[in-house]
Amino acid sequence: MIEAKGISKTFGRRTVLDKVDLVVGDGEIVALMGPNGAGKTTLLRILATLLEPSSGEVVIQSMRVLDDPVIARKAIGVIGHSPYVYDDLTALENLSFYWSMYGLPRGKSEEAGRAMLERVGLSHRMHDRAAVFSKGMRQRLAIARALLHSPKILLLDEPFSSLDQKGVDVLSQILLEEKAKGRSILVVTHDVQRISTLADRADVLIGGRVGRSYDSRAIGKGELDMGYRTSIERGIS
Amino acid sequence: MRAALTIASKDLKTELRSKEMVSAMFLFSLLIVLAFRFGFEESVSAGSVDMPDLAAASLWICFSFAAIVGMHSSFAKEKDRETLEGLMLCPVERSELYVGKVISNMVLVFIVDVLSISFFALFFAYDYGGNGLTVVVIALLGTVTLVLVGTLVAAISVNTKAREVLLPILLIPLIAFSVIMPSVTLTGNAISGTATESVREIVSIAGFAVIFGAMGYLTADYVFEG
Amino acid sequence: MDLKLGKYWAWFAGISAALMLITVLLAVYYAPVAASSVRTANELLPSIEGSTITVAGFVADREIMNPIRTPEDPPVTAITLADFSDYRRYLDAVVSGGLEGEWWTIEPITVRGPYLPLGTNVSATGEVVATHDSSSFMLSCDSSDDVVELSSPGEAGIMTSPISQKIFYFHMPSAWVSYVGFFLTLVFGVMYLRTRDRRYDRVAASSAELGVLFATIAIATGPVWAKEEWGVYWRWDDTKLVTTFVMWLVYIGYLMLRAAVVDHNVRARMSAVYGILGFVTMPMSLLSSRIAPLIRSSHPQVIASSSGGLSMEAGITIGIAVVAFTFLFITMLIKRVEIEESEDELEDLKRRVGGED
Numbered sequence: 001m002i003e004a005k006g007i008s009k010t011f012g013r014r015t016v017l018d019k020v021d022l023v024v025g026d027g028e029i030v031a032l033m034g035p036n037g038a039g040k041t042t043l044l045r046i047l048a049t050l051l052e053p054s055s056g057e058v059v060i061q062s063m064r065v066l067d068d069p070v071i072a073r074k075a076i077g078v079i080g081h082s083p084y085v086y087d088d089l090t091a092l093e094n095l096s097f098y099w100s101m102y103g104l105p106r107g108k109s110e111e112a113g114r115a116m117l118e119r120v121g122l123s124h125r126m127h128d129r130a131a132v133f134s135k136g137m138r139q140r141l142a143i144a145r146a147l148l149h150s151p152k153i154l155l156l157d158e159p160f161s162s163l164d165q166k167g168v169d170v171l172s173q174i175l176l177e178e179k180a181k182g183r184s185i186l187v188v189t190h191d192v193q194r195i196s197t198l199a200d201r202a203d204v205l206i207g208g209r210v211g212r213s214y215d216s217r218a219i220g221k222g223e224l225d226m227g228y229r230t231s232i233e234r235g236i237s
Numbered sequence: 238m239r240a241a242l243t244i245a246s247k248d249l250k251t252e253l254r255s256k257e258m259v260s261a262m263f264l265f266s267l268l269i270v271l272a273f274r275f276g277f278e279e280s281v282s283a284g285s286v287d288m289p290d291l292a293a294a295s296l297w298i299c300f301s302f303a304a305i306v307g308m309h310s311s312f313a314k315e316k317d318r319e320t321l322e323g324l325m326l327c328p329v330e331r332s333e334l335y336v337g338k339v340i341s342n343m344v345l346v347f348i349v350d351v352l353s354i355s356f357f358a359l360f361f362a363y364d365y366g367g368n369g370l371t372v373v374v375i376a377l378l379g380t381v382t383l384v385l386v387g388t389l390v391a392a393i394s395v396n397t398k399a400r401e402v403l404l405p406i407l408l409i410p411l412i413a414f415s416v417i418m419p420s421v422t423l424t425g426n427a428i429s430g431t432a433t434e435s436v437r438e439i440v441s442i443a444g445f446a447v448i449f450g451a452m453g454y455l456t457a458d459y460v461f462e463g
Numbered sequence: 464m465d466l467k468l469g470k471y472w473a474w475f476a477g478i479s480a481a482l483m484l485i486t487v488l489l490a491v492y493y494a495p496v497a498a499s500s501v502r503t504a505n506e507l508l509p510s511i512e513g514s515t516i517t518v519a520g521f522v523a524d525r526e527i528m529n530p531i532r533t534p535e536d537p538p539v540t541a542i543t544l545a546d547f548s549d550y551r552r553y554l555d556a557v558v559s560g561g562l563e564g565e566w567w568t569i570e571p572i573t574v575r576g577p578y579l580p581l582g583t584n585v586s587a588t589g590e591v592v593a594t595h596d597s598s599s600f601m602l603s604c605d606s607s608d609d610v611v612e613l614s615s616p617g618e619a620g621i622m623t624s625p626i627s628q629k630i631f632y633f634h635m636p637s638a639w640v641s642y643v644g645f646f647l648t649l650v651f652g653v654m655y656l657r658t659r660d661r662r663y664d665r666v667a668a669s670s671a672e673l674g675v676l677f678a679t680i681a682i683a684t685g686p687v688w689a690k691e692e693w694g695v696y697w698r699w700d701d702t703k704l705v706t707t708f709v710m711w712l713v714y715i716g717y718l719m720l721r722a723a724v725v726d727h728n729v730r731a732r733m734s735a736v737y738g739i740l741g742f743v744t745m746p747m748s749l750l751s752s753r754i755a756p757l758i759r760s761s762h763p764q765v766i767a768s769s770s771g772g773l774s775m776e777a778g779i780t781i782g783i784a785v786v787a788f789t790f791l792f793i794t795m796l797i798k799r800v801e802i803e804e805s806e807d808e809l810e811d812l813k814r815r816v817g818g819e820d
Binding site: 048049050070071072073074076078080081082084085086087088089093097098100101102103129145 | 239240243244247250251254255318319320322323324325326327328329330
Binding site: 386389390393394396397398399400403406407409410411413414415445448449452456459460462 | 656706709710712713715716719720723724725729732733735736737739740741743744747
């Protein structure tokens with residue numbers, strides 16, 4: 001479980017996030033939506049420990065992240081804007097590198113890497129350097145990288161954008177599997193259609209605050225689609 | 238420490254494949270030695286130049302500038318391909334990032350040091366008075382201090398516009414007294430066979446290594462953030 | 464600013480201006496000629512006739528020495544001033560002796576005597592046997608048959624000419640406040656890193672800027688002084704000059720670093736760390752005239768433990784000048800921080816109008 005309690009973030013005098021509260025429970029997929037500049041990515045970066053909030057706190061499994069961000073990072077897997085992979089290393093070597101960086105047991109990295117590449121459908125290219133990968137393949141590698149250390153929390157920033165149809169299906173499948181394992185999953189996305197089939201809840205962030213929240217029943221009835229459009233329009237005007 | 242070594246070995250492995258940094262540093266130092274050779278052509282041919290002095294000065298110019306090129310690209314690569322953020326997501330202390338980069342930079346810069354020493358010997362037909370090995374050892378000593386401070390400054394300058402220009406501007410004043418001056422004296426003395434007299438220089442270089450290393454270790458949390 | 468000093472800025476400015484005026488008046492009327500403990504050769508030499516003194520120093524500046532004399536040249540018994548173009552001192556010597564606990568610096572000094580190779584440490588003890596026209600004296604060394612003659616063409620010591628002395632009243636306080644500025648950059652940089660309060664970053668940036676300004680004044684006035692006193696504008700063998708120059712470059716770099724980062728937080732963080740790192744050059748510069756015996760330096764030690772320092776009159780004047788400059792610095796810092804605040808505010812307003820939110 002990951003919980004944001006009254007998170008505010010100001011850059012200078014500009015307030016990007018204004019006392020945001022957000023909870024992603026175990027086995028829950030939450031979509032975080034909102035117009036450009038609403039502070040979605042900033043919130044994600046704070047949850048991922050890349051940024052410190054100006055006030056408020058993040059709690060992961062009842063542990064305050066700011067007390068020991070190093071430990072907290074072990075529980076977090078991030079798929080960001082960039083895949084965070086090294087072009088000059090092969091797919092498998094990339095995973096071995098991160099395996100070691102996460103302090104996971106030596107000697108098991110190869111086995112775990114192969115299994116993970118299998119899962120994202122890259123096992124036939126595991127000995128190719130990431131430099132020759134297409135954008136979608138890099139994204140798959142990024143998914144493998146983020147899941148490598150079996151994180152309890154998954155934070156995804158626009159994960160569907162560079163994937164082809166098959167890749168989207170693979171990721172959706174993985175998200176459902178992870179959900180079944182009781183992971184907490186937060187997805188930042190604009191893709192209402194795609195997320196409607198996955199999310200248990202959708203929070204809409206507007207002007208640095210959580211504007212509206214839709215539960216799975218509301219999403220199922222298509223309220224998110226309609227409501228999202230109107231709330232975005234209202235937020236801008 | 239495991240993370241630092243992991244980063245260092247990752248850096249060296251990617252470098253072994255792409256040879257991006259070493260080839261740039263290699264060419265850079267080759268050109269500097271060549272420039273000195275052309276510049277001192279007349280006096281070297283006439284034998285009227287003080288070879289230990291010339292060798293010491295041009296070698297340290299080579300080492301410093303080649304190191305600047307290398308240390309810059311070690312961070313610029315990570316920053317441009319956004320892998321630096323991937324490293325920051327890892328559950329390791331920021332100081333491990335610094336130590337890892339210091340180790341890989343030290344190895345690469347030292348390789349280029351040895352190459353530069355060989356170029357100089359080749360282009361000037363000079364044998365360092367038979368003290369070539371001492372010169373290499375001194376290069377290692379000075380490189381340690383140079384890389385300890387240079388890695389930290391490169392981590393700072395990589396966040397800026399015009400970072401290629403800014404790194405030498407920020408770094409050279411810092412290494413002028415701590416590395417270049419004592420190392421040049423030391424190298425000159427070593428070639429003349431009197432390295433043992435230069436205890437003060439050795440102590441000074443080592444002392445600055447400790448100061449800079451401690452600063453890098455302690456400020457890494459602030460340099461690698463967000 | 465933090466301590467609410469802001470509203471008193473007019474007081475600081477007034478105090479600074481008044482003290483500055485007093486400094487000028489004192490420099491002209493009270494302490495126009497140097498130093499009592501630094502005596503002119505005319506005063507000094509008759510008083511030491513017949514006493515035993517020691518000459519110690521080294522033959523300086525091989526740049527100038529080299530083309531004139533090489534070991535192959537026949538030894539000369541006299542080297543005249545003219546051989547050294549306008550570089551007036553070539554034996555960097557301290558003549559000590561006479562009363563216990565007292566020493567004099569006689570410079571510039573001319574040596575007549577045996578051939579002295581480059582970098583030779585000269586140390587000779589002997590009796591002052593004669594004083595010629597009261598501005599030079601002969602010293603017979605008991606160590607050899609050679610007679611070393613020391614002569615000094617006129618006044619001796621650090622504050623010989625009226626111009627150099629008056630410049631000094633501005634040179635040294637400028638250097639002092641630049642050290643203060645760089646020290647504040649360090650302190651406020653550390654405070655910024657601890658608290659992430661942007662106000663501290665503004666003070667750090669402003670004091671670095673003022674530090675560079677005053678260091679520039681010190682570096683620009685220094686050569687004028689040096690030309691009068693040493694006969695050259697700059698000496699690369701003087702540690703103080705070179706270390707100060709390097710420190711100046713470090714803080715120019717600090718300002719360039721700030722100019723090259725767009726994001727406020729990143730700029731503040733990076734420059735704070737560089738401010739800490741760059742501070743290592745400050746003790747080097749500040750202390751370099753103290754550790755002169757270790758490294759070559761001819762820079763005057765203003766606060767000296769022996770009697771080689773300034774006269775009381777000059778000391779009082781320089782003290783007032785230092786206070787005046789410190790108040791000037793505080794006034795400028797307050798105003799600079801206010802400007803910085805307004806700039807930040809303007810930037811925020813622009814961003815708001817631009818509709819980035």
